[in-house]
Amino acid sequence: MSKSLLLFEYLCSQSDEPLFLTADAACEVLDIRPETLTRYRQKRLIRPKIYRRQFLYSAYDLLMLGYRINQRNLQNALRRTPRIVIERNEHNG
Numbered sequence: 001m002s003k004s005l006l007l008f009e010y011l012c013s014q015s016d017e018p019l020f021l022t023a024d025a026a027c028e029v030l031d032i033r034p035e036t037l038t039r040y041r042q043k044r045l046i047r048p049k050i051y052r053r054q055f056l057y058s059a060y061d062l063l064m065l066g067y068r069i070n071q072r073n074l075q076n077a078l079r080r081t082p083r084i085v086i087e088r089n090e091h092n093g
Contacts, residue, residue: 020049020056030066040065 021029027037040046041055046065048055 019059020051021059021062023048023055023057026057026062029062030069032069 023034023037027034030037032040037046041048045068046057046061048057050056
């Protein structure tokens with residue numbers, strides 16, 4: 001994933017014009033429901049531009065939001081993973 005992030009960041013930086021996606025496209029890219037995107041917007045995790053009464057999302061901002069979502073999901077999965085404690089035996093040998 002990190003290589004794709006770097007590639008996308010590079011492509012965005014090479015463009016003279018910012019790339020924006022509609023809310024529907026943003027949901028498709030992030031694989032989330034519109035309600036979830038609304039919640040992220042309300043929490044100010046992403047800030048859209050308004051153009052002709054329509055929310056438009058920066059592709060770069062969506063990329064960073066996707067990264068944070070995946071990072072959070074990974075952290076939550078690690079918290080739920082059972083931990084095994086190995087006690088150190090002081091009588092080795």
